[in-house]
Amino acid sequence: MRKITADHIYPISSAPLENAVILLDDKGRITGIEPLADHNPGTVEKHQGVIIPGFINTHCHLELSHMKGKVDTGTQLIPFITNVVKFRDVPEEEIQEAIRRADEEMYEGGIVAVGDISNKLDTADCKRSSQIRYYTFIELFDFLQEDWAEKTYLDHQAVYAGQADREGNRKSAVPHAPYSVSRNLFARINALNGGQGTVSIHNQETPPENELFLSKTGGFIDFYRSFDISLDAFEATGQPAINYALAHMDPACRTLFVHNTMSTPADIAAAHAWGRNGVYWATCANANLYIENRLPNYQHFLDADAKVTIGTDSLTSNWHLSILEELRTISRYQSYVPFATLLQWATLNGAEALQYDDELGSIEIGKTPGLNLLTGLEGDGPDNFSIGNETTVKRLI
Numbered sequence: 001m002r003k004i005t006a007d008h009i010y011p012i013s014s015a016p017l018e019n020a021v022i023l024l025d026d027k028g029r030i031t032g033i034e035p036l037a038d039h040n041p042g043t044v045e046k047h048q049g050v051i052i053p054g055f056i057n058t059h060c061h062l063e064l065s066h067m068k069g070k071v072d073t074g075t076q077l078i079p080f081i082t083n084v085v086k087f088r089d090v091p092e093e094e095i096q097e098a099i100r101r102a103d104e105e106m107y108e109g110g111i112v113a114v115g116d117i118s119n120k121l122d123t124a125d126c127k128r129s130s131q132i133r134y135y136t137f138i139e140l141f142d143f144l145q146e147d148w149a150e151k152t153y154l155d156h157q158a159v160y161a162g163q164a165d166r167e168g169n170r171k172s173a174v175p176h177a178p179y180s181v182s183r184n185l186f187a188r189i190n191a192l193n194g195g196q197g198t199v200s201i202h203n204q205e206t207p208p209e210n211e212l213f214l215s216k217t218g219g220f221i222d223f224y225r226s227f228d229i230s231l232d233a234f235e236a237t238g239q240p241a242i243n244y245a246l247a248h249m250d251p252a253c254r255t256l257f258v259h260n261t262m263s264t265p266a267d268i269a270a271a272h273a274w275g276r277n278g279v280y281w282a283t284c285a286n287a288n289l290y291i292e293n294r295l296p297n298y299q300h301f302l303d304a305d306a307k308v309t310i311g312t313d314s315l316t317s318n319w320h321l322s323i324l325e326e327l328r329t330i331s332r333y334q335s336y337v338p339f340a341t342l343l344q345w346a347t348l349n350g351a352e353a354l355q356y357d358d359e360l361g362s363i364e365i366g367k368t369p370g371l372n373l374l375t376g377l378e379g380d381g382p383d384n385f386s387i388g389n390e391t392t393v394k395r396l397i
């Protein structure tokens with residue numbers, strides 16, 4: 001048994017504690033949260049700083065880890081995607097080594113579960129032996145071509161079958177983005193998931209995405225032309241991109257919208273009115289800065305009481321796979337988001353989004369959430385804590 005305490009404990013599911021001790025069994029399961037005074041000080045590990053649950057990274061592309069530093073920053077999304085496509089031919093060994101290093105980086109940084117987009121099987125080995133739990137999103141896209149949907153679906157059956165074959169890991173099939181998935185393919189994905197699990201989709205990451213759906217104009221027209229893919233059969237819906245997703249995704253699944261850089265209060269409200277099993281909003285602040293140099297307006301999400309989660313995206317579009325680095329960036333650019341709210345985004349909301357909240361996401365008796373220690377915070381207590389340049393995270397368990 002371990003007994004751990006620090007100056008402050010943030011259970012997340014309840015108010016911050018002082019002078020409390022967390023009791024854990026050999027498997028890291030919390031067996032008690034008790035007053036420190038009830039325990040012999042010699043039996044308690046005491047830390048300076050703030051104890052929080054393990055982090056949840058709700059959006060990653062582990063299989064793109066070998067492209068770290070290879071794609072330019074600030075290009076905007078469409079040239080970025082075009083560059084990524086060019087770099088897919090890399091020796092298998094290099095890919096596997098990069099995946100393992102990225103998985104280790106996340107573990108060391110206090111991440112206990114990851115929602116990971118997979119187009120291939122490259123990450124399956126790593127996920128089998130990792131100390132992190134993975135919810136794999138097997139991602140499909142057919143460039144809006146209705147008659148490619150069936151082949152796309154069949155081509156991904158082996159990837160679907162080969163992912164998440166270890167206890168504790170899970171999977172679902174997911175659409176890539178509104179601008180890349182036909183109605184037929186949405187229907188195929190819905191049928192495979194059967195209204196179960198969590199489904200993620202890249203959403204409103206760049207202005208041309210809305211332009212395509214509102215008026216069939218903007219950068220995606222040239223993007224498709226450059227790949228010689230016809231958009232003749234595509235008709236503008238006259239509504240923002242997210243409405244196309246809402247019209248064709250299954251509202252019975254828990255839904256995780258990713259990026260949401262351009263999402264408006266009306267978009268957020270439309271999704272909340274639509275979802276029947278929880279709507280979550282993953283933000284990947286550093287990737288947004290890397291690719292488009294713009295961030296979502298988090299005030300819209302706070303105003304709507306939206307459940308925001310944190311993602312790192314991939315090493316192709318980020319310098320680290322670190323939840324703390326994401327929180328540092330949000331704190332730097334939109335410092336009005338309260339410290340306790342950021343912690344909830346990084347832990348419990350993410351666990352709920354991936355449906356791992358029976359075990360992870362908060363410090364509660366019966367859970368095995370992992371424990372992280374934050375040090376070097378700015379401020380001197382829960383009333384004014386914030387994440388600054390000196391803040392570090394250390395995994396305690």
Ligand SMILES: [Zn+2]
Pocket residue numbers: 059060061117202258313314
């Ligand atoms: Zn992504």
